[in-house]
Amino acid sequence: MNDYPDEYILPVDAWIQTAVxxxxxxxxxxxQVMRWPIAKFLDLVNDGLSAxxxxxxxxxxxxxxxxxxxxxxxxxxAGSxxxxxxxxxWDQSMKTLAIVLTAVVFGVLTGVPLGVLxxxxxxxxxxLRPVLDLMQTTPSFVYLVPVVMLFGIGTVPGVIATIIFSLPPMIRLTNLGIRQVPLEATEAGEAFGTTEWQSLVHIRFPLALPSIMAGLNxxxxxxMVMSVIASMIGAEGLGLTVLRGIGRLDVGLAAIGGGAIVLMAITLDRLTQSFAEKPQ
Known part of the structure; x- marks a missing residue:
């Protein structure tokens, strides 16, 4: 009596598999067309950092x-x-940095226009709001399954999963920053005959920049977090070092990989935070 009847179980897993x-x-x-620009940009950044x-x-x-x-x-x-x-x-950290920078660039190119809209x-x-809620409450490992099905395995699919996972804050905080622009500022611009585009570029965007930079942070x-998890589908970098250390029960290898990730994350966080807090 305590078990749910099998005949009333919805085959949701089969439906999802059929859709995929x-x-x-x-x-x-x-x-594959969507994958191409990400792969080219990643190669460009990776080659530049490695050189x-x-x-x-x-x-x-x-x-x-x-x-x-x-x-x-x-x-x-510098010390980190x-x-x-x-x-x-060093080589693994440059690969991780290339993944992160690529994900951030494409996240900004996608998230800022969506946030403004x-x-x-x-x-x-x-x-859009419930979609973002769903994206932010979905466990990070779940992103890997459809990405592998649609894009395969490797570093580029790992970057795609990273872009999707890290996108919601950019959209949310851009939207928040634009909405919090004082009405008096936009009305003053309209009084001087600004167009909608001029108002956005010269009034709304500069005033919303602290919020947008917080979204970038x-x-x-x-x-950074997802670039480590993406090593489970073959993404290179420090995450792969940690994964190898865990697989071999090599505590030292996993520890230095994790330590390098922490150092890089703290450095990037401090730089972007201080830039966002600078007076505009």
Whole structure:
């Protein structure tokens, strides 16, 4: 009496499998077209980072961090990446950084326009909001299953999963920033004859920039998290180092991989946070 009758169980898993099989059979070329620009951009970033010697990268990072956020974060950034190099994980860290940067760039290119559109249309935001709620409450491992079915395995599918997982904060905070722009500012612009596009670019966007930068910060951190989980479908980088350490029961290998991830995440978080907090 305590068991649910089998004849009343809905075959939801079979329905989902049928839908995914249909997508793979009918839309495989379209998904490969979607994959192409991400793969090319990832190769470009990865090749660029790999071509720079570690000492030159650290010097450039030190200077950029000093200009963006002060000498304290500059020392933190240089020290963190120096320690990563001393642990012998430089190549893996550059691959992880390439994955994260690629995911953030495509996340911004997708999330900012959607956030602006959501801020300008209550009807669109009503439709988009439950989708974002679903994306943010879905466990990260669940993203890997449809990505593998549609795009295969490897680093590029891992980047695609990372983009999808890290996208919601960019949309939400862009929408929030645009909506919080004071009405007096936009009305003043309209009084001087600004067009809708001019109002967006010269009034709404600059005033919403702190919120948008906070969304960028959250997107970057989520991309960092997902880039590690994506190693389960063959994505290269520090996540693969941690996965190998766990698979071999090599605590030392897993520990240095995890430590490098923490150092990189703290560095990127401090730099983007300080840039977002700068007075506009």
């Amino acid at each position: 099989d249909w997508l793979v059979a009918e839309w495989r070329p379209a998904f 720079v010697p570690f000492w030159l990268f650290i010097i450039l990072l030190l200077f950029a961090a000093w200009r963006l956020s002060g000498w304290k974060n500059a020392v933190l950034a 990446f120096t320690l990563i190099a001393m642990m012998g994980l 959501a801020a300008r249309s209550d009807r669109f935001w009503t439709v 959250q997107t970057l951190l989520l991309a």
